[in-house]
Amino acid sequence: MIRVLLADDETMVRAGVGAILAADGDIEVVAEAADGHEAVEQVRRTRPDVALLDIRMPRLDGLAAAAEIRRVRPETAVVILTTFGEDAYVERALGEGANGFLLKSGDPRELIAGVRAVAGGAAFLSPQVAKWAIARLSGDGRLSRAAGARERIAALTEREREVLALVGSGLSNADIAGRLHVVEGTVKAYVSTILQRLGARNRVQAAIAAYEAGLVSGDRE
Template sequence: MIRVLLADDEAMVRAGVAAILAADGGIEVVAEAADGHEAVEQVRLTRPDVALLDIRMPRLDGLAAAREIRSVRPETAVVMLTTFGEDAYIGTALGDGASGFLLKSGDPRELIAGVRAVAEGAAFLSPKVAKRVLTQLSGGAQLSRSAKAKERVAGLTEREREVLALVGSGLSNADIAKRLHVVEGTVKAYVSTILGRLGARNRVQAAITAYEAGLV
């Protein structure tokens, strides 16, 4: 069972998201919070697998809450709930270790897929969010970023590029292992090496490099 903390200052949004997650028999919302401080405390108390955080919340916003959660409980994967008007926050959240980005107005199936993916150790970017992430990070220099990403990826072995492409597609280590017919420990070693060679802090940053390099 995947245990989820849901934090949003709007009660109706929390109710809607909780209802969607409840439709999946393998996901349980174990705690809810109306602000960032409460979210951090609930993580300490309930030790969830995934913290689903709204970016804009009172007292402590989602970005600050994500940093504290990653500090007090690194095992809890953080997913940010965003709207199209919050692109400017995405780069900051990436640097703070968020494992996924989902749109509040997105397909409910993406919400479930995203929670499952990050719980299994993968990165997950809603397709619409992924496109906007690249645009926001590029600052109008997408061609330059693409060239730099391709240069970094060129330093990987063929197998490492294959693994990176699968990371960019949102697959967990277990899924990648099945796809490549290897043990999960081998995939973990590949991912660790890839992160180091790319200078990526986490799987989301590696996934973005895979997008920019055209591997996904």
Template structure:
């Protein structure tokens, strides 16, 4: 069972998202918060697998809440859920260690897919957000590619192989199947890769993989 905490200052939004998630037999909403501070406190109390956070909330906004959650409960994956798709929000959310970014205007199936993906250790961006991120990276790739290749050069051949698969959006289970190893081995590789790259999560590692040319785009 995937345990999810939902934070949004609009009660109707919380009710709607909770209803969508509750329709999936493998997902359980274990807590709801009306602001970012309450979300952080609830995460510490219920230790959910995934925290779905709206960006604009009182007391503590979703981006600040995401940063705190990643510090105090790193085992909880953070997904930003918002009506805002501006690049500044996307960049800040990923910079704070969010594993996913979903738009409220998206297909409800994206919500389910996103929660399942990040709970399984992968990253998930709604198609509209992914398009904007890739477009931005394409414009900066030449200038940032050299630095990324230097980072990747410090990895072993196997670590680069795992990083390329992470950059392709595969979960730990998928990578294990692809490489014919146990999932625990993949987790150890991913942890080592994140440490060596100085990346907060798989999304940031995937960006390095893209910029270094390990993933086509």
């Protein structure tokens, strides 16, 4: 069972998102919060697998709450729930290491897929957010970022680059283990080493490095 904390200052949104999650028999909403501070306290108390956080909340916004949750319980994966067009928030969140990004206007199936993905150790971007991120990587400064990413990735072994490419493709540790015919613990060790060598906070940042360096194609729907 995947245990989820749901934090949003709008009661109707919490009810709607909670109903979608409850429809999946493997997901349980164990706590709700109306602001970022309460979300952090609920994480301390209930120890969920996933914290689903709105960006705009009183007292402590979703990004600040995400940073605090990573500090007090790094085992809890953080998914940011955002509204399309909040590019500045998405960019900041990408830099601060959230595990996933979902749009409130997205397909309910994306919500389930995103929660499942991050609970399994993968990163998840809704298609619209992924396209925005990829477009950003193709904009100003692309060449310098690509050169920097290639330089960092050059320090990885061939196997580590292979694992990084699979991380960039959105595969979970279990999926990568199956693809490479190794045990999941071995994949976890590889990912930990890759994050450390790249200076990445989590799999989303590692995936972006994989895109920038050309290990993964941005041509996807």
